[in-house]
């Protein structure tokens with residue numbers, strides 16, 4: 001337990017922060033629509049799915065946030081608690097009055113604290129990339145699928161319009177002129 005920092009020692013505590021920024025969508029370049037060339041060389045325009053937001057509307061831009069080292073501060077250790085992880089290794093949680101920080105944020109020097117925060121930020125970025133990759137594979141609806149869907153919808157609505165046009169004609173022909181006229 002030599003590596004546990006004793007109570008009363010001033011240490012550095014670092015954090016890592018999410019720095020979200022936006023950049024133009026790399027697929028539609030902010031136009032929110034992309035063109036798909038079908039097998040018969042017809043070009044049709046469909047909404048961009050790459051920059052689709054929570055409301056399924058293309059945003060024209062994408063979030064390119066990533067985790068980065070934030071700030072460091074000095075505090076004096078007022079207590080600590082050592083627990084055993086599932087793999088048998090030890091994990092120390094340090095207390096600074098009422099606030100507790102895990103050992104992954106606490107360094108004996110500013111450099112050590114910053115380096116630890118960098119490791120955490122890198123890990124958070126890696127997790128985010130993994131999630132994004134998983135999302136990409138989960139989303140089975142490709143532009144080709146999208147193109148097919150919008151085409152079908154257009155055809156369906158054209159057919160419906162034709163049916164209603166015919167119905168309207170039938171209705172008109174059924175309207176009899178008032179006898180009193």
Ligand SMILES: [Zn+2]
Nearest residue numbers: 025028048051
């Ligand atoms: Zn887009």
